Amino acid sequence: MTQQQRLNVVLELVSERGSVSIAEVSDALGVSTATVRRDLNTLSDQRLVTRTHGGASALGSGYELPLQYKIARQAEAKVAIARAVSDLIAPGDSVGLNGGTTTSEVARMLGRSERLRGGADAAGVTIVTNALNIAYEMSVREHIKIVVTGGVPRRQSYELVGPLVAASLRDFSIDIAVLGVDGLSGTFGATTLHEGEAEASREIAAVSRRLVIAADATKLGRSTFARICPLSRIDVLVTDQPVSRELAGEFDAAGVEVIVAPAS
Incomplete structure (x- = not known):
């Protein structure tokens, strides 16, 4: 080791x-x-x-662990989740991504996808993100158009936060937002550890027609400090393990579709 x-x-x-x-x-x-x-x-x-x-x-x-120390945690689960999320994306879609290890895997999956390269009538995928690491890594992918929000970077997560995030998103209309979270519960909905990141994620969701939460099983049934949105705002949850009966009932009542993508 x-x-x-x-x-x-x-x-x-x-x-x-x-x-x-x-x-x-x-x-x-x-x-x-x-x-x-x-x-x-x-x-x-x-x-x-x-x-x-x-x-x-x-x-x-x-x-909160810095992002570079989180990469190995639940790695197989995050790859499985990312693969399932990529299946929800069509060529030509615009995709909003916040920062984090799961959404970074989603971006990589989109970047490697032959299906999403599009053709004569489709122009690949547009990624709108406040995550500097995602923007940097995807900038070399020819079929990915990168749009980066404004904001001030957090060293802990490489995410841009602050009022410039909302200002730069004001005139956008995004097809689907994919958000990573630190907690997801029936009482508090989607949550994260930092209030600035929660606000930035809310702004991405606010200009998106569909909201997907990508979260491994360790995030379910728990809540953290800063609320992103209630369950009722979420359209789809993509996770790696079947959810408990209690949580399944809460997701169903809120109209959240649950997709389980088990790690191989």
């Missing part, structure tokens, strides 16, 4: 538990306590954790 892989695992443990001890990390990774100390010091120097006596803790109750 490389150091980067170890750091990913340590950050996931801190995110899940709030704090970890050197012994816990050593057992989880199968490495020496000296190696764990060096890794924790590295993360502390990068201001990703708070170093404590005998371990490390999250920076706060709203702890």
